Amino acid sequence: MILTLLPDTFAIVRMGADEEWTGDFFSITRTAEETSIVCRESRVRAGMHADRGWQCLKVEGPIPLKTVGVMADLATALASAGVSIFPIATYATDYIFIKGDHVAAASDALRAAGHSVRRG
Numbered sequence: 001m002i003l004t005l006l007p008d009t010f011a012i013v014r015m016g017a018d019e020e021w022t023g024d025f026f027s028i029t030r031t032a033e034e035t036s037i038v039c040r041e042s043r044v045r046a047g048m049h050a051d052r053g054w055q056c057l058k059v060e061g062p063i064p065l066k067t068v069g070v071m072a073d074l075a076t077a078l079a080s081a082g083v084s085i086f087p088i089a090t091y092a093t094d095y096i097f098i099k100g101d102h103v104a105a106a107s108d109a110l111r112a113a114g115h116s117v118r119r120g
Contacts, residue, residue, distance in 0.1 A: 003074075003115060008025070009040070010041055010054040010056055011051060012036065012037070012038050012051045013049065015037060015048070017034055017035055026039035027095075056096070059094040062093060063093050074094075074110065086098075
């Protein structure tokens, strides 16, 4: 697989279940208890409950929805290197969010597992 490290820094934000969000790159998961948003860190307002400092590896796609094991393969390589992930899937591809201080370890682990990592 080819993964591209996106240039932006991201945050994972926890909001109330009824709060709304706008922006140009974000992913929302809403449950009865909460709304979780992954977005560019620059979009996080003061006072918001957010975990900042995440970098994003985009799996170059498209990846057909019937494809099996893409995230499992990548997650296994990263777990073996002690790198925690926050994965998100879209219709076309997968994104893996890792803390910024683990980018080098993640890149090394993915390359050792036979993947290509490049900067976007």
